[in-house]
Amino acid sequence: MTDPGTTETGTIERRSPLDAVHRAAGASFTDFAGWQMPVRYSSDLAEHHAVRTHSGLFDLSHMGEIIVVGPEAALSLDYALAGKLSAIAEGQAKYSLLLDRDGGVIDDLVVYRTGEDRYMVVANAANREVVAKELRDRTSPFETDVFDESDDIALIALQGPDALEVLQQAPGFGMQGPGNDEEDFVTGLERLKYYRAIAAEYEGEPVLVARTGYTGEDGFELYVAPDLAPRLWDALRETGGPRVVPCGLASRDTLRLEAGMPLYGHELSRDILPVQAGLGRVVALTKEGDFVGREAVEQGPAADAPVLVGLAAEGRRAARADYEVYDGEGADAARVGVVTSGALSPTLGHPVAMALVAPDAAEIGRGLFVDVRGTRVAASVVPLPFYKRQA
């Protein structure tokens, strides 16, 4: 077999502030957008199952954090992004998109309103520079400043059904502000709703604790100073013991796939409009004023433009990214689309995939075939997500 090692980009290798912790834990690494990040610690399946049953700890320090601040921060983001960011309250987060003039997706983002005049935009590692540049350009007519603080912010995610309890039990946390103690933090976490964040402290240093994630489970994302990250990581592991399993990017990918969450460069790109990926609701067409990409989004995609669907198959052979989708088994069958992500679902035990297919092949229940390295594998169009946690 050929060496299935990871791609070498030739660019400068970036390392997480948790790099030494991962090496000590015996992690295997992969190149991700120029970063050397853990792909797995021992078993990506075990890591996947840990997140579904207890909790998993992820280092996401490669993600970009861009601060947008100023009296017109809200107004400028309404123009720069697809969503109505002025409508979210302090302490609230919103999933949003950075569109180009043609309505194509430059990146998908989570935007936190961390103050009346302050937002934190979290971008994919590969898109950090372009997102920072676009935000700078687009907000330049406004009373707004943009700072790329990615190098000064580490990100740790604790995801899974045990995440709340572990975080509540971890020592060293408190709420920011005078007179607050650990008890307030425990209560604050309990009350924290999905897509909300609280300004907390860990060992007296600020940490933004958000109830967000990319796994389909309950969980938290913790934004902290890089020098604090290793201590916080170790503390969460010590607190949780066997209930907290360090997880690499391999399990992160299968978890988000089961949860039907798009990954930039796979389900999302400049070549598709948000509505094609099922993200029409993310674009606030009802908001006042112009925003970048508005005209193209209002016009909509061509009638035959592909749409994102879920595919489920039997057996164990997974459809993978870039495999072609056909409407029949025979050599004369028409090509109707392409797989964007796929894997043998660890939770469900059968192959699942997301694919961009022609709209007339996209109805739920439709039987299609994926060309898996020369073999046509039968698959059915199914609703997304593949996996939804029990409430």
Place this chain on the structure above:
Amino acid sequence: MTDQTALQYTEEHEWVRVDGDTLTIGITDYAAEKLGDVVYVDLPAVGSKITAGAVVGEIESTKSVGELFAPVDGEVVEANQAVVDSPELVNSDPFGEGWLIKVAAAGLPKLLSHDEYRALTGE
């Protein structure tokens, strides 16, 4: 415990045990580790003729697909059903229970020694 120094290796990260004309073939721990958890193994049918350098099987993990190359011309005399039923054997015991196929070889190819292979993988 398999004595890895008694095996020979290919540059495609496969190991070969030579026993007369019969070769037992598997993938190395290095290859298994790079793949991640193996979830599906596709092996050639017993009796099929294989040609050196040709792809004769697949080893899939959740993350990627590895190809099994025939290291030699010959005929498949046995395929490991245990590893088809329990693909995780490739990770847990790559040099032992995780073997893949046995081949009646038409001559022996040039293979790497254990030291040469470890030099290749930098381990």
